[in-house]
Amino acid sequence: MSDIPSCLPAAKHSLLAFRGPDAVRYLNGQLTQDVRKLEDKALPACVTDAKGKLQFFVHVFRGQDDSIWIEGPANLAEELEARLTRYLIADDVEVENLSEAWQLVHVPGAATSPEAADGFARKASRIGIEGFDLWVPTGTEIPYPALSTEEAEAARIAAGVPAWNAELTEGMLPPEAGLDRNAISYHKGCYIGQEVLSRIKTAGKVNRRLARFTVPAGVKPGDELQLPDAEKSAGVITSVSPVADPSGEFAALGYVEKAGFESREFRDPGAGALITLNALL
Structure with missing residues:
Protein backbone atom coordinates (compact mmCIF):
# COMPACT_ATOMS: atom_id res chain seq x y z
CA MET A 1 0.00 0.00 0.00
CA SER A 2 1.07 3.62 -0.53
CA ASP A 3 1.88 5.96 2.37
CA ILE A 4 -1.59 7.48 1.96
CA PRO A 5 -4.17 4.70 2.41
CA SER A 6 -7.29 4.55 0.30
CA CYS A 7 -10.83 4.54 1.66
CA LEU A 8 -13.93 2.70 0.53
CA PRO A 9 -16.23 4.50 -1.92
CA ALA A 10 -18.66 6.91 -0.28
CA ALA A 11 -21.99 5.37 0.68
CA LYS A 12 -24.94 6.35 2.82
CA HIS A 13 -25.75 4.57 6.08
CA SER A 14 -28.42 4.60 8.74
CA LEU A 15 -27.06 5.67 12.11
CA LEU A 16 -28.71 5.57 15.54
CA ALA A 17 -27.28 6.78 18.87
CA PHE A 18 -28.44 5.21 22.15
CA ARG A 19 -27.72 7.16 25.34
CA GLY A 20 -28.54 6.70 28.99
CA PRO A 21 -27.66 4.47 31.95
CA ASP A 22 -29.66 1.53 30.53
CA ALA A 23 -28.38 1.75 26.93
CA VAL A 24 -25.77 -1.02 27.12
CA ARG A 25 -28.03 -3.41 29.02
CA TYR A 26 -30.96 -2.74 26.68
CA LEU A 27 -28.96 -3.19 23.48
CA ASN A 28 -27.37 -6.37 24.81
CA GLY A 29 -30.89 -7.81 24.74
CA GLN A 30 -31.46 -6.71 21.13
CA LEU A 31 -28.16 -7.50 19.37
CA THR A 32 -26.20 -10.73 18.98
CA GLN A 33 -22.93 -8.94 19.79
CA ASP A 34 -21.71 -8.28 23.36
CA VAL A 35 -22.08 -4.51 23.64
CA ARG A 36 -20.06 -4.48 26.87
CA LYS A 37 -16.88 -5.39 24.97
CA LEU A 38 -16.74 -2.68 22.31
CA GLU A 39 -13.68 -0.80 23.65
CA ASP A 40 -12.20 1.08 20.65
CA LYS A 41 -13.71 -1.19 17.98
CA ALA A 42 -16.71 -1.22 15.67
CA LEU A 43 -18.05 -4.78 15.84
CA PRO A 44 -20.45 -6.56 13.48
CA ALA A 45 -23.78 -7.65 14.97
CA CYS A 46 -27.09 -9.14 13.94
CA VAL A 47 -30.61 -8.12 14.86
CA THR A 48 -32.67 -11.30 14.88
CA ASP A 49 -36.27 -12.28 15.50
CA ALA A 50 -37.49 -14.80 18.08
CA LYS A 51 -36.73 -17.64 15.63
CA GLY A 52 -33.11 -16.54 15.30
CA LYS A 53 -33.63 -15.29 11.75
CA LEU A 54 -31.79 -12.24 10.48
CA GLN A 55 -33.64 -8.93 10.41
CA PHE A 56 -30.70 -6.52 10.09
CA PHE A 57 -26.90 -6.70 9.88
CA VAL A 58 -25.24 -3.76 11.64
CA HIS A 59 -22.03 -2.47 13.20
CA VAL A 60 -22.07 -1.28 16.81
CA PHE A 61 -19.50 1.01 18.47
CA ARG A 62 -19.06 3.79 21.00
CA GLY A 63 -19.74 7.29 19.72
CA GLN A 64 -18.09 10.56 20.64
CA ASP A 65 -19.96 11.06 23.92
CA ASP A 66 -19.67 7.40 25.03
CA SER A 67 -23.14 6.71 23.68
CA ILE A 68 -23.66 3.52 21.67
CA TRP A 69 -23.96 4.06 17.92
CA ILE A 70 -25.44 1.51 15.54
CA GLU A 71 -24.83 1.71 11.78
CA GLY A 72 -26.86 -0.22 9.23
CA PRO A 73 -28.20 -0.14 5.66
CA ALA A 74 -29.26 3.34 4.54
CA ASN A 75 -32.53 2.21 2.98
CA LEU A 76 -33.66 0.56 6.22
CA ALA A 77 -33.19 3.49 8.61
CA GLU A 78 -36.84 3.73 9.67
CA GLU A 79 -37.29 -0.03 9.99
CA LEU A 80 -34.08 -0.41 12.02
CA GLU A 81 -35.07 2.37 14.41
CA ALA A 82 -38.56 0.91 14.83
CA ARG A 83 -37.18 -2.55 15.58
CA LEU A 84 -34.50 -1.39 18.02
CA THR A 85 -36.88 0.85 19.97
CA ARG A 86 -39.84 -1.55 20.01
CA TYR A 87 -39.05 -2.98 23.43
CA LEU A 88 -38.16 0.29 25.17
CA ILE A 89 -40.68 0.57 28.00
CA ALA A 90 -39.30 1.69 31.36
CA ASP A 91 -35.65 1.74 30.25
CA ASP A 92 -33.67 4.94 30.81
CA VAL A 93 -32.55 5.24 27.20
CA GLU A 94 -32.67 8.09 24.69
CA VAL A 95 -32.43 7.40 20.96
CA GLU A 96 -31.32 9.87 18.28
CA ASN A 97 -31.28 9.31 14.52
CA LEU A 98 -27.95 10.65 13.22
CA SER A 99 -28.22 9.27 9.68
CA GLU A 100 -28.08 12.69 8.01
CA ALA A 101 -25.54 14.23 10.39
CA TRP A 102 -22.55 11.89 10.04
CA GLN A 103 -20.76 10.10 7.21
CA LEU A 104 -18.56 7.02 7.35
CA VAL A 105 -15.08 6.82 5.85
CA HIS A 106 -13.68 3.30 6.12
CA VAL A 107 -9.91 3.08 5.64
CA PRO A 108 -8.80 -0.55 5.19
CA GLY A 109 -5.16 -1.36 5.87
CA ALA A 110 -4.39 1.88 7.72
CA ALA A 111 -1.52 1.30 10.15
CA THR A 112 -2.51 4.16 12.44
CA SER A 113 -5.81 5.71 13.39
CA PRO A 114 -6.96 8.34 10.88
CA GLU A 115 -7.78 11.77 12.23
CA ALA A 116 -10.27 14.51 11.44
CA ALA A 117 -10.88 17.78 13.27
CA ASP A 118 -14.48 17.03 14.26
CA GLY A 119 -14.49 13.27 13.81
CA PHE A 120 -13.38 10.10 15.57
CA ALA A 121 -12.10 6.67 14.55
CA ARG A 122 -12.76 3.09 15.62
CA LYS A 123 -10.92 -0.08 14.61
CA ALA A 124 -12.96 -2.05 12.09
CA SER A 125 -12.76 -4.67 9.36
CA ARG A 126 -15.32 -4.38 6.56
CA ILE A 127 -13.73 -6.02 3.51
CA GLY A 128 -11.52 -8.59 5.22
CA ILE A 129 -8.66 -6.16 5.93
CA GLU A 130 -8.10 -4.66 9.37
CA GLY A 131 -8.47 -0.91 9.31
CA PHE A 132 -10.45 1.96 10.77
CA ASP A 133 -13.88 3.53 10.53
CA LEU A 134 -13.55 7.32 10.53
CA TRP A 135 -16.80 9.13 11.34
CA VAL A 136 -16.97 12.78 10.31
CA PRO A 137 -19.79 15.34 10.04
CA THR A 138 -21.65 15.13 6.73
CA GLY A 139 -20.03 17.35 4.12
CA THR A 140 -16.51 17.04 5.54
CA GLU A 141 -13.80 16.85 2.88
CA ILE A 142 -12.30 13.36 2.86
CA PRO A 143 -8.47 13.37 3.01
CA TYR A 144 -8.07 9.94 1.38
CA PRO A 145 -8.29 8.75 -2.22
CA ALA A 146 -11.20 6.39 -2.72
CA LEU A 147 -10.96 2.87 -4.07
CA SER A 148 -13.17 2.24 -7.05
CA THR A 149 -16.37 0.32 -6.45
CA GLU A 150 -14.85 -2.56 -8.45
CA GLU A 151 -11.67 -2.64 -6.34
CA ALA A 152 -13.62 -2.64 -3.08
CA GLU A 153 -16.00 -5.35 -4.27
CA ALA A 154 -13.13 -7.52 -5.52
CA ALA A 155 -11.38 -7.27 -2.14
CA ARG A 156 -14.58 -8.13 -0.24
CA ILE A 157 -15.33 -11.20 -2.33
CA ALA A 158 -11.73 -12.44 -2.26
CA ALA A 159 -11.82 -12.24 1.55
CA GLY A 160 -15.16 -14.06 1.76
CA VAL A 161 -16.97 -11.21 3.51
CA PRO A 162 -20.78 -11.39 3.13
CA ALA A 163 -22.68 -8.24 2.14
CA TRP A 164 -26.23 -7.09 2.76
CA ASN A 165 -28.61 -7.75 -0.14
CA ALA A 166 -26.16 -10.27 -1.59
CA GLU A 167 -25.14 -12.95 0.90
CA TYR A 191 -31.22 -11.63 23.58
CA ILE A 192 -34.02 -12.04 21.09
CA GLY A 193 -33.30 -15.18 19.06
CA GLN A 194 -30.59 -16.42 21.45
CA GLU A 195 -32.16 -19.81 22.19
CA VAL A 196 -32.38 -20.81 18.53
CA LEU A 197 -28.84 -19.68 17.70
CA SER A 198 -27.46 -21.49 20.75
CA ARG A 199 -29.18 -24.71 19.64
CA ILE A 200 -27.64 -24.36 16.18
CA LYS A 201 -24.19 -23.95 17.73
CA THR A 202 -24.69 -26.98 19.98
CA ALA A 203 -25.85 -29.12 17.06
CA GLY A 204 -23.07 -27.78 14.82
CA LYS A 205 -25.28 -28.10 11.76
CA VAL A 206 -26.85 -25.77 9.22
CA ASN A 207 -28.65 -26.71 6.01
CA ARG A 208 -26.55 -24.45 3.81
CA ARG A 209 -23.22 -22.66 4.10
CA LEU A 210 -21.53 -19.69 2.53
CA ALA A 211 -18.67 -20.68 0.24
CA ARG A 212 -15.96 -19.12 -1.90
CA PHE A 213 -15.67 -20.26 -5.52
CA THR A 214 -13.60 -19.75 -8.64
CA VAL A 215 -15.82 -19.24 -11.68
CA PRO A 216 -15.26 -18.63 -15.41
CA ALA A 217 -16.57 -15.62 -17.29
CA GLY A 218 -20.32 -15.66 -17.81
CA VAL A 219 -21.30 -16.81 -14.32
CA LYS A 220 -23.45 -14.23 -12.54
CA PRO A 221 -25.23 -13.70 -9.20
CA GLY A 222 -28.41 -15.74 -9.01
CA ASP A 223 -27.04 -18.64 -11.05
CA GLU A 224 -28.09 -22.03 -9.72
CA LEU A 225 -25.47 -24.61 -8.79
CA GLN A 226 -25.92 -28.33 -9.37
CA LEU A 227 -23.81 -31.32 -8.44
CA PRO A 228 -21.97 -32.79 -11.45
CA ASP A 229 -24.06 -35.98 -11.44
CA ALA A 230 -27.46 -34.52 -10.50
CA GLU A 231 -29.91 -31.95 -11.83
CA LYS A 232 -31.24 -30.96 -8.41
CA SER A 233 -30.26 -27.51 -7.12
CA ALA A 234 -27.31 -27.66 -4.71
CA GLY A 235 -26.66 -23.97 -4.21
CA VAL A 236 -26.60 -20.49 -5.71
CA ILE A 237 -24.03 -17.84 -6.65
CA THR A 238 -24.56 -14.54 -4.81
CA SER A 239 -21.57 -12.35 -5.79
CA VAL A 240 -18.98 -12.44 -8.58
CA SER A 241 -15.82 -10.35 -8.51
CA PRO A 242 -15.70 -7.63 -11.19
CA VAL A 243 -11.93 -8.21 -11.52
CA ALA A 244 -10.49 -11.34 -13.14
CA ASP A 245 -7.50 -13.19 -11.70
CA PRO A 246 -4.36 -13.74 -13.85
CA SER A 247 -5.89 -16.90 -15.34
CA GLY A 248 -8.97 -15.01 -16.52
CA GLU A 249 -11.29 -16.52 -13.91
CA PHE A 250 -13.17 -14.76 -11.11
CA ALA A 251 -13.59 -15.14 -7.36
CA ALA A 252 -17.21 -15.60 -6.30
CA LEU A 253 -19.36 -16.16 -3.23
CA GLY A 254 -22.47 -18.25 -2.89
CA TYR A 255 -24.35 -20.79 -0.83
CA VAL A 256 -23.97 -24.57 -0.93
CA GLU A 257 -26.80 -26.81 0.26
CA LYS A 258 -26.04 -29.68 2.66
CA ALA A 259 -26.00 -32.23 -0.17
CA GLY A 260 -23.01 -30.42 -1.67
CA PHE A 261 -20.86 -29.91 1.44
CA GLU A 262 -18.44 -32.67 0.40
CA SER A 263 -18.23 -31.70 -3.27
CA ARG A 264 -15.55 -29.48 -4.80
CA GLU A 265 -17.09 -29.22 -8.26
CA PHE A 266 -20.48 -27.91 -9.35
CA ARG A 267 -22.23 -27.19 -12.62
CA ASP A 268 -23.84 -23.89 -13.55
CA PRO A 269 -26.49 -25.05 -16.04
CA GLY A 270 -27.41 -21.49 -16.98
CA ALA A 271 -23.87 -20.52 -17.97
CA GLY A 272 -22.87 -24.01 -19.09
CA ALA A 273 -19.85 -23.80 -16.81
CA LEU A 274 -17.98 -25.86 -14.26
CA ILE A 275 -17.58 -24.18 -10.86
CA THR A 276 -14.76 -24.89 -8.40
CA LEU A 277 -15.46 -24.61 -4.68
CA ASN A 278 -12.40 -23.27 -2.86
CA ALA A 279 -13.66 -23.25 0.73
CA LEU A 280 -16.75 -23.43 2.90
CA LEU A 281 -16.77 -20.30 5.06
Missing part, protein backbone atom coordinates in the same frame (compact mmCIF):
# COMPACT_ATOMS: atom_id res chain seq x y z
CA LEU A 168 -27.09 -11.42 3.79
CA THR A 169 -30.86 -11.20 3.47
CA GLU A 170 -33.77 -10.89 5.85
CA GLY A 171 -35.05 -14.24 7.12
CA MET A 172 -31.83 -16.24 6.81
CA LEU A 173 -30.02 -17.82 9.77
CA PRO A 174 -26.79 -15.90 10.57
CA PRO A 175 -24.60 -19.04 11.04
CA GLU A 176 -25.27 -19.95 7.40
CA ALA A 177 -23.11 -16.95 6.45
CA GLY A 178 -20.44 -17.67 9.06
CA LEU A 179 -21.56 -14.73 11.19
CA ASP A 180 -21.23 -16.90 14.29
CA ARG A 181 -17.45 -16.38 14.04
CA ASN A 182 -17.44 -12.64 14.69
CA ALA A 183 -20.97 -11.23 15.07
CA ILE A 184 -22.56 -13.50 17.69
CA SER A 185 -21.69 -13.82 21.39
CA TYR A 186 -22.62 -17.15 22.95
CA HIS A 187 -21.61 -16.10 26.46
CA LYS A 188 -23.32 -12.78 27.23
CA GLY A 189 -26.80 -14.05 28.13
CA CYS A 190 -30.25 -13.60 26.68
Whole structure:
Protein backbone atom coordinates (compact mmCIF):
# COMPACT_ATOMS: atom_id res chain seq x y z
CA MET A 1 0.00 0.00 0.00
CA SER A 2 1.07 3.62 -0.53
CA ASP A 3 1.88 5.96 2.37
CA ILE A 4 -1.59 7.48 1.96
CA PRO A 5 -4.17 4.70 2.41
CA SER A 6 -7.29 4.55 0.30
CA CYS A 7 -10.83 4.54 1.66
CA LEU A 8 -13.93 2.70 0.53
CA PRO A 9 -16.23 4.50 -1.92
CA ALA A 10 -18.66 6.91 -0.28
CA ALA A 11 -21.99 5.37 0.68
CA LYS A 12 -24.94 6.35 2.82
CA HIS A 13 -25.75 4.57 6.08
CA SER A 14 -28.42 4.60 8.74
CA LEU A 15 -27.06 5.67 12.11
CA LEU A 16 -28.71 5.57 15.54
CA ALA A 17 -27.28 6.78 18.87
CA PHE A 18 -28.44 5.21 22.15
CA ARG A 19 -27.72 7.16 25.34
CA GLY A 20 -28.54 6.70 28.99
CA PRO A 21 -27.66 4.47 31.95
CA ASP A 22 -29.66 1.53 30.53
CA ALA A 23 -28.38 1.75 26.93
CA VAL A 24 -25.77 -1.02 27.12
CA ARG A 25 -28.03 -3.41 29.02
CA TYR A 26 -30.96 -2.74 26.68
CA LEU A 27 -28.96 -3.19 23.48
CA ASN A 28 -27.37 -6.37 24.81
CA GLY A 29 -30.89 -7.81 24.74
CA GLN A 30 -31.46 -6.71 21.13
CA LEU A 31 -28.16 -7.50 19.37
CA THR A 32 -26.20 -10.73 18.98
CA GLN A 33 -22.93 -8.94 19.79
CA ASP A 34 -21.71 -8.28 23.36
CA VAL A 35 -22.08 -4.51 23.64
CA ARG A 36 -20.06 -4.48 26.87
CA LYS A 37 -16.88 -5.39 24.97
CA LEU A 38 -16.74 -2.68 22.31
CA GLU A 39 -13.68 -0.80 23.65
CA ASP A 40 -12.20 1.08 20.65
CA LYS A 41 -13.71 -1.19 17.98
CA ALA A 42 -16.71 -1.22 15.67
CA LEU A 43 -18.05 -4.78 15.84
CA PRO A 44 -20.45 -6.56 13.48
CA ALA A 45 -23.78 -7.65 14.97
CA CYS A 46 -27.09 -9.14 13.94
CA VAL A 47 -30.61 -8.12 14.86
CA THR A 48 -32.67 -11.30 14.88
CA ASP A 49 -36.27 -12.28 15.50
CA ALA A 50 -37.49 -14.80 18.08
CA LYS A 51 -36.73 -17.64 15.63
CA GLY A 52 -33.11 -16.54 15.30
CA LYS A 53 -33.63 -15.29 11.75
CA LEU A 54 -31.79 -12.24 10.48
CA GLN A 55 -33.64 -8.93 10.41
CA PHE A 56 -30.70 -6.52 10.09
CA PHE A 57 -26.90 -6.70 9.88
CA VAL A 58 -25.24 -3.76 11.64
CA HIS A 59 -22.03 -2.47 13.20
CA VAL A 60 -22.07 -1.28 16.81
CA PHE A 61 -19.50 1.01 18.47
CA ARG A 62 -19.06 3.79 21.00
CA GLY A 63 -19.74 7.29 19.72
CA GLN A 64 -18.09 10.56 20.64
CA ASP A 65 -19.96 11.06 23.92
CA ASP A 66 -19.67 7.40 25.03
CA SER A 67 -23.14 6.71 23.68
CA ILE A 68 -23.66 3.52 21.67
CA TRP A 69 -23.96 4.06 17.92
CA ILE A 70 -25.44 1.51 15.54
CA GLU A 71 -24.83 1.71 11.78
CA GLY A 72 -26.86 -0.22 9.23
CA PRO A 73 -28.20 -0.14 5.66
CA ALA A 74 -29.26 3.34 4.54
CA ASN A 75 -32.53 2.21 2.98
CA LEU A 76 -33.66 0.56 6.22
CA ALA A 77 -33.19 3.49 8.61
CA GLU A 78 -36.84 3.73 9.67
CA GLU A 79 -37.29 -0.03 9.99
CA LEU A 80 -34.08 -0.41 12.02
CA GLU A 81 -35.07 2.37 14.41
CA ALA A 82 -38.56 0.91 14.83
CA ARG A 83 -37.18 -2.55 15.58
CA LEU A 84 -34.50 -1.39 18.02
CA THR A 85 -36.88 0.85 19.97
CA ARG A 86 -39.84 -1.55 20.01
CA TYR A 87 -39.05 -2.98 23.43
CA LEU A 88 -38.16 0.29 25.17
CA ILE A 89 -40.68 0.57 28.00
CA ALA A 90 -39.30 1.69 31.36
CA ASP A 91 -35.65 1.74 30.25
CA ASP A 92 -33.67 4.94 30.81
CA VAL A 93 -32.55 5.24 27.20
CA GLU A 94 -32.67 8.09 24.69
CA VAL A 95 -32.43 7.40 20.96
CA GLU A 96 -31.32 9.87 18.28
CA ASN A 97 -31.28 9.31 14.52
CA LEU A 98 -27.95 10.65 13.22
CA SER A 99 -28.22 9.27 9.68
CA GLU A 100 -28.08 12.69 8.01
CA ALA A 101 -25.54 14.23 10.39
CA TRP A 102 -22.55 11.89 10.04
CA GLN A 103 -20.76 10.10 7.21
CA LEU A 104 -18.56 7.02 7.35
CA VAL A 105 -15.08 6.82 5.85
CA HIS A 106 -13.68 3.30 6.12
CA VAL A 107 -9.91 3.08 5.64
CA PRO A 108 -8.80 -0.55 5.19
CA GLY A 109 -5.16 -1.36 5.87
CA ALA A 110 -4.39 1.88 7.72
CA ALA A 111 -1.52 1.30 10.15
CA THR A 112 -2.51 4.16 12.44
CA SER A 113 -5.81 5.71 13.39
CA PRO A 114 -6.96 8.34 10.88
CA GLU A 115 -7.78 11.77 12.23
CA ALA A 116 -10.27 14.51 11.44
CA ALA A 117 -10.88 17.78 13.27
CA ASP A 118 -14.48 17.03 14.26
CA GLY A 119 -14.49 13.27 13.81
CA PHE A 120 -13.38 10.10 15.57
CA ALA A 121 -12.10 6.67 14.55
CA ARG A 122 -12.76 3.09 15.62
CA LYS A 123 -10.92 -0.08 14.61
CA ALA A 124 -12.96 -2.05 12.09
CA SER A 125 -12.76 -4.67 9.36
CA ARG A 126 -15.32 -4.38 6.56
CA ILE A 127 -13.73 -6.02 3.51
CA GLY A 128 -11.52 -8.59 5.22
CA ILE A 129 -8.66 -6.16 5.93
CA GLU A 130 -8.10 -4.66 9.37
CA GLY A 131 -8.47 -0.91 9.31
CA PHE A 132 -10.45 1.96 10.77
CA ASP A 133 -13.88 3.53 10.53
CA LEU A 134 -13.55 7.32 10.53
CA TRP A 135 -16.80 9.13 11.34
CA VAL A 136 -16.97 12.78 10.31
CA PRO A 137 -19.79 15.34 10.04
CA THR A 138 -21.65 15.13 6.73
CA GLY A 139 -20.03 17.35 4.12
CA THR A 140 -16.51 17.04 5.54
CA GLU A 141 -13.80 16.85 2.88
CA ILE A 142 -12.30 13.36 2.86
CA PRO A 143 -8.47 13.37 3.01
CA TYR A 144 -8.07 9.94 1.38
CA PRO A 145 -8.29 8.75 -2.22
CA ALA A 146 -11.20 6.39 -2.72
CA LEU A 147 -10.96 2.87 -4.07
CA SER A 148 -13.17 2.24 -7.05
CA THR A 149 -16.37 0.32 -6.45
CA GLU A 150 -14.85 -2.56 -8.45
CA GLU A 151 -11.67 -2.64 -6.34
CA ALA A 152 -13.62 -2.64 -3.08
CA GLU A 153 -16.00 -5.35 -4.27
CA ALA A 154 -13.13 -7.52 -5.52
CA ALA A 155 -11.38 -7.27 -2.14
CA ARG A 156 -14.58 -8.13 -0.24
CA ILE A 157 -15.33 -11.20 -2.33
CA ALA A 158 -11.73 -12.44 -2.26
CA ALA A 159 -11.82 -12.24 1.55
CA GLY A 160 -15.16 -14.06 1.76
CA VAL A 161 -16.97 -11.21 3.51
CA PRO A 162 -20.78 -11.39 3.13
CA ALA A 163 -22.68 -8.24 2.14
CA TRP A 164 -26.23 -7.09 2.76
CA ASN A 165 -28.61 -7.75 -0.14
CA ALA A 166 -26.16 -10.27 -1.59
CA GLU A 167 -25.14 -12.95 0.90
CA LEU A 168 -27.09 -11.42 3.79
CA THR A 169 -30.86 -11.20 3.47
CA GLU A 170 -33.77 -10.89 5.85
CA GLY A 171 -35.05 -14.24 7.12
CA MET A 172 -31.83 -16.24 6.81
CA LEU A 173 -30.02 -17.82 9.77
CA PRO A 174 -26.79 -15.90 10.57
CA PRO A 175 -24.60 -19.04 11.04
CA GLU A 176 -25.27 -19.95 7.40
CA ALA A 177 -23.11 -16.95 6.45
CA GLY A 178 -20.44 -17.67 9.06
CA LEU A 179 -21.56 -14.73 11.19
CA ASP A 180 -21.23 -16.90 14.29
CA ARG A 181 -17.45 -16.38 14.04
CA ASN A 182 -17.44 -12.64 14.69
CA ALA A 183 -20.97 -11.23 15.07
CA ILE A 184 -22.56 -13.50 17.69
CA SER A 185 -21.69 -13.82 21.39
CA TYR A 186 -22.62 -17.15 22.95
CA HIS A 187 -21.61 -16.10 26.46
CA LYS A 188 -23.32 -12.78 27.23
CA GLY A 189 -26.80 -14.05 28.13
CA CYS A 190 -30.25 -13.60 26.68
CA TYR A 191 -31.22 -11.63 23.58
CA ILE A 192 -34.02 -12.04 21.09
CA GLY A 193 -33.30 -15.18 19.06
CA GLN A 194 -30.59 -16.42 21.45
CA GLU A 195 -32.16 -19.81 22.19
CA VAL A 196 -32.38 -20.81 18.53
CA LEU A 197 -28.84 -19.68 17.70
CA SER A 198 -27.46 -21.49 20.75
CA ARG A 199 -29.18 -24.71 19.64
CA ILE A 200 -27.64 -24.36 16.18
CA LYS A 201 -24.19 -23.95 17.73
CA THR A 202 -24.69 -26.98 19.98
CA ALA A 203 -25.85 -29.12 17.06
CA GLY A 204 -23.07 -27.78 14.82
CA LYS A 205 -25.28 -28.10 11.76
CA VAL A 206 -26.85 -25.77 9.22
CA ASN A 207 -28.65 -26.71 6.01
CA ARG A 208 -26.55 -24.45 3.81
CA ARG A 209 -23.22 -22.66 4.10
CA LEU A 210 -21.53 -19.69 2.53
CA ALA A 211 -18.67 -20.68 0.24
CA ARG A 212 -15.96 -19.12 -1.90
CA PHE A 213 -15.67 -20.26 -5.52
CA THR A 214 -13.60 -19.75 -8.64
CA VAL A 215 -15.82 -19.24 -11.68
CA PRO A 216 -15.26 -18.63 -15.41
CA ALA A 217 -16.57 -15.62 -17.29
CA GLY A 218 -20.32 -15.66 -17.81
CA VAL A 219 -21.30 -16.81 -14.32
CA LYS A 220 -23.45 -14.23 -12.54
CA PRO A 221 -25.23 -13.70 -9.20
CA GLY A 222 -28.41 -15.74 -9.01
CA ASP A 223 -27.04 -18.64 -11.05
CA GLU A 224 -28.09 -22.03 -9.72
CA LEU A 225 -25.47 -24.61 -8.79
CA GLN A 226 -25.92 -28.33 -9.37
CA LEU A 227 -23.81 -31.32 -8.44
CA PRO A 228 -21.97 -32.79 -11.45
CA ASP A 229 -24.06 -35.98 -11.44
CA ALA A 230 -27.46 -34.52 -10.50
CA GLU A 231 -29.91 -31.95 -11.83
CA LYS A 232 -31.24 -30.96 -8.41
CA SER A 233 -30.26 -27.51 -7.12
CA ALA A 234 -27.31 -27.66 -4.71
CA GLY A 235 -26.66 -23.97 -4.21
CA VAL A 236 -26.60 -20.49 -5.71
CA ILE A 237 -24.03 -17.84 -6.65
CA THR A 238 -24.56 -14.54 -4.81
CA SER A 239 -21.57 -12.35 -5.79
CA VAL A 240 -18.98 -12.44 -8.58
CA SER A 241 -15.82 -10.35 -8.51
CA PRO A 242 -15.70 -7.63 -11.19
CA VAL A 243 -11.93 -8.21 -11.52
CA ALA A 244 -10.49 -11.34 -13.14
CA ASP A 245 -7.50 -13.19 -11.70
CA PRO A 246 -4.36 -13.74 -13.85
CA SER A 247 -5.89 -16.90 -15.34
CA GLY A 248 -8.97 -15.01 -16.52
CA GLU A 249 -11.29 -16.52 -13.91
CA PHE A 250 -13.17 -14.76 -11.11
CA ALA A 251 -13.59 -15.14 -7.36
CA ALA A 252 -17.21 -15.60 -6.30
CA LEU A 253 -19.36 -16.16 -3.23
CA GLY A 254 -22.47 -18.25 -2.89
CA TYR A 255 -24.35 -20.79 -0.83
CA VAL A 256 -23.97 -24.57 -0.93
CA GLU A 257 -26.80 -26.81 0.26
CA LYS A 258 -26.04 -29.68 2.66
CA ALA A 259 -26.00 -32.23 -0.17
CA GLY A 260 -23.01 -30.42 -1.67
CA PHE A 261 -20.86 -29.91 1.44
CA GLU A 262 -18.44 -32.67 0.40
CA SER A 263 -18.23 -31.70 -3.27
CA ARG A 264 -15.55 -29.48 -4.80
CA GLU A 265 -17.09 -29.22 -8.26
CA PHE A 266 -20.48 -27.91 -9.35
CA ARG A 267 -22.23 -27.19 -12.62
CA ASP A 268 -23.84 -23.89 -13.55
CA PRO A 269 -26.49 -25.05 -16.04
CA GLY A 270 -27.41 -21.49 -16.98
CA ALA A 271 -23.87 -20.52 -17.97
CA GLY A 272 -22.87 -24.01 -19.09
CA ALA A 273 -19.85 -23.80 -16.81
CA LEU A 274 -17.98 -25.86 -14.26
CA ILE A 275 -17.58 -24.18 -10.86
CA THR A 276 -14.76 -24.89 -8.40
CA LEU A 277 -15.46 -24.61 -4.68
CA ASN A 278 -12.40 -23.27 -2.86
CA ALA A 279 -13.66 -23.25 0.73
CA LEU A 280 -16.75 -23.43 2.90
CA LEU A 281 -16.77 -20.30 5.06
